[in-house]
Amino acid sequence: MGNLGVTEILVILAIVLLLFGGKKIPELMKGLGSGVKEFKNAAKDDQPANKKEEETKE
Numbered sequence: 001m002g003n004l005g006v007t008e009i010l011v012i013l014a015i016v017l018l019l020f021g022g023k024k025i026p027e028l029m030k031g032l033g034s035g036v037k038e039f040k041n042a043a044k045d046d047q048p049a050n051k052k053e054e055e056t057k058e
Contacts, residue, residue: 020028 017025
């Protein structure tokens with residue numbers, strides 16, 4: 001599953017283009033980008049809390 005070639009990626013992109021159309025793809029990518037950004041921010045904010053909990057357990 002991890003070994004995707006150029007042909008497979010092009011087929012997947014063509015299917016996505018057919019399903020969503022050219023106008024919806026930028027909106028989907030914008031939503032995906034903001035979701036990843038929020039996830040990274042949440043993960044970054046959670047790390048110091050975990051370190052403090054580990055220090056108090058010792």
